[in-house]
Amino acid sequence: MASTNGISVRSARADERPAIIRLSEICFGMRVDPADLELSPTVFPTERALVAVDGDRIVGHTNDRTMTVTVPGERTVQACGITSVVVAPTHRRRGILRALYTEQHRRTESERLPLTIFTASEGTIYGRFGYGPALVENVISVPGRIAEFRPTTPDPGGVQIVSLDEAKVALPEIYDRWRRLVPGAQERPEARWQQRVFADSIQQEGGSPLFFLVHPDGYAILRRRWAEDKNTAEVHELRAITGEAHAALWRVLLNLDLSHSIEATLADHDPLPYLVTNPRLVRVTGRHDALWTRIMDVPAALTARTYQRDLDVVLSVDDPFREAGGVFALRVRDGVAECEPTDRTADLELGIDVLGSLYFGAYRARVFAAANRIQAKDTVVLREFDDAFASERDAELGWFF
Numbered sequence: 001m002a003s004t005n006g007i008s009v010r011s012a013r014a015d016e017r018p019a020i021i022r023l024s025e026i027c028f029g030m031r032v033d034p035a036d037l038e039l040s041p042t043v044f045p046t047e048r049a050l051v052a053v054d055g056d057r058i059v060g061h062t063n064d065r066t067m068t069v070t071v072p073g074e075r076t077v078q079a080c081g082i083t084s085v086v087v088a089p090t091h092r093r094r095g096i097l098r099a100l101y102t103e104q105h106r107r108t109e110s111e112r113l114p115l116t117i118f119t120a121s122e123g124t125i126y127g128r129f130g131y132g133p134a135l136v137e138n139v140i141s142v143p144g145r146i147a148e149f150r151p152t153t154p155d156p157g158g159v160q161i162v163s164l165d166e167a168k169v170a171l172p173e174i175y176d177r178w179r180r181l182v183p184g185a186q187e188r189p190e191a192r193w194q195q196r197v198f199a200d201s202i203q204q205e206g207g208s209p210l211f212f213l214v215h216p217d218g219y220a221i222l223r224r225r226w227a228e229d230k231n232t233a234e235v236h237e238l239r240a241i242t243g244e245a246h247a248a249l250w251r252v253l254l255n256l257d258l259s260h261s262i263e264a265t266l267a268d269h270d271p272l273p274y275l276v277t278n279p280r281l282v283r284v285t286g287r288h289d290a291l292w293t294r295i296m297d298v299p300a301a302l303t304a305r306t307y308q309r310d311l312d313v314v315l316s317v318d319d320p321f322r323e324a325g326g327v328f329a330l331r332v333r334d335g336v337a338e339c340e341p342t343d344r345t346a347d348l349e350l351g352i353d354v355l356g357s358l359y360f361g362a363y364r365a366r367v368f369a370a371a372n373r374i375q376a377k378d379t380v381v382l383r384e385f386d387d388a389f390a391s392e393r394d395a396e397l398g399w400f401f
């Protein structure tokens, strides 16, 4: 148990769940979904949570789950996935979040997990704790039935509309093949499917029920919404393992009748704009980070992924929050890395938050250097480092937490 300003941080008890839910509801300003009440503890067990207590009142909370996350090179790493970070409005700006994260990191370190990840509500809070934004999502809108496919765009067919019961069988299997290929995607617990996709409350969440389009190598989940002046088809989730599955699913979606627009979320290099004759029709209406990453163990994290080119570089990594960091020699041959502490002079200096941003390949080193967040000995070493950390496949978040 850690203590700060009369506030103690300790593990939660199962009987404290109602108080934790009440705190989450007021902090996030929402009602906890009925499906979550039953299933949430199987994904994020209450006993695993940390609470900050003032006397007998719970005034702060975090929870976490060890996640298997794909990294560039179709390998995986074990990461601590943090969720439900809240501090009571009666107790803000007294260092309770700081105390919770200190304890959270201590636990992650003792469990020897090389990475911590979460989705952030605001962009200004987490850099100080060593986190950097690590994935990007683009929200797009395409006018319904106007887009024409190019003559070169495959038309493989093979998409079927399936029932909820069929989706319950097909989707998890396809997702599991997909997530093994995609940096940033996590293994998905069965309960999370039920909670966020198959639950009655999700099916009835306004608009039409969710519909399921399934191809042997991909699927799309969509909901149609009707408004006075605009009918939309919202793509809740689309996963395509192959280019064929991607083209087949988008052919169905862009040909939906009675929809003014199709709305979806795409990674940066999704080929959708290039399947159609007018790429401008795929209009980006929003762009945001989708995951924040913190490297907990530099050699373990950097040797877990593969790289695009050979590299010999010495990195000086600053990690003030954990009083960690150090100087590390990173050597890559044929994609495979070795990394160890060294007393050699650094070629590149960067913060642990920046290293987290580069980790899945979605953010580029040369851009951070232009922002003076990476200091490089020379431009050649920077270019090599930048090229090496790129990812062949765009990183994507598998499931939100």
Ligand SMILES: CC(C)(COP(=O)(O)OP(=O)(O)OC[C@H]1O[C@@H](n2cnc3c(N)ncnc32)[C@H](O)[C@@H]1OP(=O)(O)O)[C@@H](O)C(=O)NCCC(=O)NCCS
Residues within 6 Å of the ligand: 027, 028, 084, 085, 086, 087, 088, 091, 092, 093, 094, 095, 096, 097, 098, 099, 119, 120, 121, 122, 124, 125, 128
């Ligand atoms: C965000 C939240 C958890 C912060 O808790 P807190 O106990 O007030 O934070 P702390 O006092 O430990 O602050 C730690 C540092 O973060 C800064 N900080 C905290 N919240 C911040 C915010 N919303 N914006 C900018 N800075 C913030 C503090 O100023 C402090 O800075 P310092 O390092 O200079 O001392 C709390 O305000 C909250 O529950 N918000 C609503 C829910 C939410 O957004 N949760 C985060 C989900 S990812």
